[in-house]
Amino acid sequence: MGSTIAEKILGAHAGGSPVKAGDVVVASVDFAMVHDARAANALKMMAKLRGGHDDVALPFAARTAFVLDHYSPPPNMEAANTHVAMRAFADAHGAILYDVGDGICHQVLPEGGHLTCGDLVVGTDTHSTTYGAFNALGTGVEGTDVSAVMMTGKLWFRVPETIRVELKGRLAPGVWAKDVTLAMLGRLGAEGANYRVLEYCGGAVAAMEIDDRMTLANHAAELGAKAAILDADERTFAWLKAHGARAPKPVRADADARYVERIDIDASTLPPQVAHNHRIDDVVGVPEVKGRKIGIALIGTCTNGRLDDIRQAVAILKGKRIAKGVRMIVTPASRQVYLAAAREGLIEALTAAGASVEAAGCGTCVSITGHLITGDGEVVISSANRNFKGRLGNPGSEIWIGSAATVAASALTGYITDPRTVEGGEWRPETGTDRNRR
Amino acid sequence: MNDNIMNIRGRAHLLGDGVNTDIHCSSKYLPGRDNAYVAQHAFEQVAPGFASRFKPGDVIVAGRNFGINSSREQTVQVMRLMSAAAVVASSFGRQFFRNAINNGLPVVECDISGIAEGDAIEIDLAAGLVTVVGRGISREVPPLPREVQAILAAGGLIPFLQRHPDWKLA
Numbered sequence: 001m002g003s004t005i006a007e008k009i010l011g012a013h014a015g016g017s018p019v020k021a022g023d024v025v026v027a028s029v030d031f032a033m034v035h036d037a038r039a040a041n042a043l044k045m046m047a048k049l050r051g052g053h054d055d056v057a058l059p060f061a062a063r064t065a066f067v068l069d070h071y072s073p074p075p076n077m078e079a080a081n082t083h084v085a086m087r088a089f090a091d092a093h094g095a096i097l098y099d100v101g102d103g104i105c106h107q108v109l110p111e112g113g114h115l116t117c118g119d120l121v122v123g124t125d126t127h128s129t130t131y132g133a134f135n136a137l138g139t140g141v142e143g144t145d146v147s148a149v150m151m152t153g154k155l156w157f158r159v160p161e162t163i164r165v166e167l168k169g170r171l172a173p174g175v176w177a178k179d180v181t182l183a184m185l186g187r188l189g190a191e192g193a194n195y196r197v198l199e200y201c202g203g204a205v206a207a208m209e210i211d212d213r214m215t216l217a218n219h220a221a222e223l224g225a226k227a228a229i230l231d232a233d234e235r236t237f238a239w240l241k242a243h244g245a246r247a248p249k250p251v252r253a254d255a256d257a258r259y260v261e262r263i264d265i266d267a268s269t270l271p272p273q274v275a276h277n278h279r280i281d282d283v284v285g286v287p288e289v290k291g292r293k294i295g296i297a298l299i300g301t302c303t304n305g306r307l308d309d310i311r312q313a314v315a316i317l318k319g320k321r322i323a324k325g326v327r328m329i330v331t332p333a334s335r336q337v338y339l340a341a342a343r344e345g346l347i348e349a350l351t352a353a354g355a356s357v358e359a360a361g362c363g364t365c366v367s368i369t370g371h372l373i374t375g376d377g378e379v380v381i382s383s384a385n386r387n388f389k390g391r392l393g394n395p396g397s398e399i400w401i402g403s404a405a406t407v408a409a410s411a412l413t414g415y416i417t418d419p420r421t422v423e424g425g426e427w428r429p430e431t432g433t434d435r436n437r438r
Numbered sequence: 439m440n441d442n443i444m445n446i447r448g449r450a451h452l453l454g455d456g457v458n459t460d461i462h463c464s465s466k467y468l469p470g471r472d473n474a475y476v477a478q479h480a481f482e483q484v485a486p487g488f489a490s491r492f493k494p495g496d497v498i499v500a501g502r503n504f505g506i507n508s509s510r511e512q513t514v515q516v517m518r519l520m521s522a523a524a525v526v527a528s529s530f531g532r533q534f535f536r537n538a539i540n541n542g543l544p545v546v547e548c549d550i551s552g553i554a555e556g557d558a559i560e561i562d563l564a565a566g567l568v569t570v571v572g573r574g575i576s577r578e579v580p581p582l583p584r585e586v587q588a589i590l591a592a593g594g595l596i597p598f599l600q601r602h603p604d605w606k607l608a
């Protein structure tokens with residue numbers, strides 16, 4: 001019997017013997033991440049593990065990133081003090097620090113060259129699945145876990161079952177990885193892949209640029225997945241090389257690997273999707289949504305705040321004005337994304353169109369910084385990943401989740417709009433041209 | 439707590455499917471409230487009176503995806519404060535499962551049909567058996583792997599690593 005990608009990666013990190021779904025292994029980790037929203041707990045657990053002995057060495061600190069992204073900027077003294085503690089801890093132990101404004105953990109880790117194909121990466125965030133876009137096994141953990149990794153370089157894992165998802169055909173212009181995941185959520189339900197790994201394959205995945213692949217892997221968190229992993233190809237290798245990553249150790253599933261489920265999706269017939277009614281798995285095709293007026297349009301987050309998302313928005317909004325009465329905020333996922341967008345004139349185009357561009361970070365995903373609180377009855381369309389009631393500070397508002405294309409098209413018209421019906425809404429990234437610019 | 443964490447006996451207290459422990463058993467949405475406060479009000483919205491019925495050594499019995507969406511370790515620390523002996527559920531949210539083991543709380547995936555509020559429930563973790571004598575229920579469950587048993591026996595991952603910094607099991 002063959003092995004899945006997850007079984008191979010965990011086996012290779014747990015001494016090399018074959019492992020199968022259901023086994024529990026102690027595996028060596030390649031890289032770890034702690035972000036500010038969970039850092040207070042992680043530092044507490046770290047102190048407990050070291051038993052009050054500050055001189056206990058943390059050999060893995062040099063392979064751990066501390067990322068100040070959720071509280072950017074800190075909304076209160078407590079969060080600011082967490083940042084102070086994180087900076088001091090990173091400095092004392094040689095951990096890698098990404099400060100406020102540098103960007104979101106899941107963007108800065110790959111951009112920083114911290115991971116490569118075949119790696120095992122843990123982070124204190126459910127969207128750590130993002131690293132699967134690079135053929136790495138990335139998964140979310142808590143403070144105790146990451147403390148154990150920082151001290152020993154290892155962690156226990158239950159080897160997960162895998163669902164193989166084949167995306168056949170090609171996504172139509174105006175349709176993105178975001179729409180694929182939303183369609184999957186409509187089909188499987190939130191947590192429909194709980195504890196499982198999603199292996200995405202097929203022509204539509206191979207045709208995706210890295211930015212879109214990152215969305216696909218990232219958004220698997222909403223399906224409850226432990227990880228989502230894509231095959232590596234020349235595009236992956238080129239991207240990793242351009243960002244200074246270690247030499248890739250690509251891992252492919254065996255033809256006779258055992259899957260708990262196989263899902264085939266015809267990508268070519270999929271229309272843009274949106275989630276609504278305060279549920280990420282209450283999903284409809286955008287063409288079915290008629291006359292839904294919006295007040296706020298948001299592009300950003302670890303799910304869809306990358307350069308191609310911003311380029312798509314500009315393709316729709318350049319030289320135009322967003323609808324009267326609509327407030328639009330764009331938050332680049334990282335400083336590098338922001339810089340690239342600035343160099344391409346995208347920041348100027350968005351600002352001229354009536355949008356506000358904010359400093360890189362988790363931004364408007366969740367109201368914890370307080371810089372976006374919605375009013376009663378306000379309707380939001382967002383490229384974020386969650387739309388729980390009250391996520392933007394007011395249970396009396398509603399959040400619709402869609403692609404950056406759908407958000408930009410909706411900002412233009414003032415109503416939830418199929419991007420394929422507006423000029424520029426069918427923009428596609430040009431493959432192979434200047435794709436790896438930092 | 440039970441003297442032997444591998445053999446648990448307590449009263450069952452029932453919760454439904456899809457209970458989000460971040461909402462119902464942490465201070466994520468109760469800023470400034472400590473674990474003691476959360477423990478006194480845990481699961482109140484989904485099972486009124488739950489915390490006041492729950493006695494030290496009792497067992498939480500829940501439906502599908504218990505701890506769904508949850509990433510907070512605090513949830514398990516609150517359950518430890520309530521002196522919960524174990525959680526038996528049809529299935530668990532993955533991060534909750536990790537957090538429970540890391541914080542020394544036994545978790546057992548098991549069919550819960552037929553188990554009622556207040557039933558005396560017995561769990562043999564090493565053998566992989568859940569029993570409710572009063573209802574003639576005796577269900578086999580996959581025994582917890584040796585590594586997980588060792589972490590639970592130590593009281594959690596931190597005390598385990600303090601004793602076994604190289605992860606080696608005796």
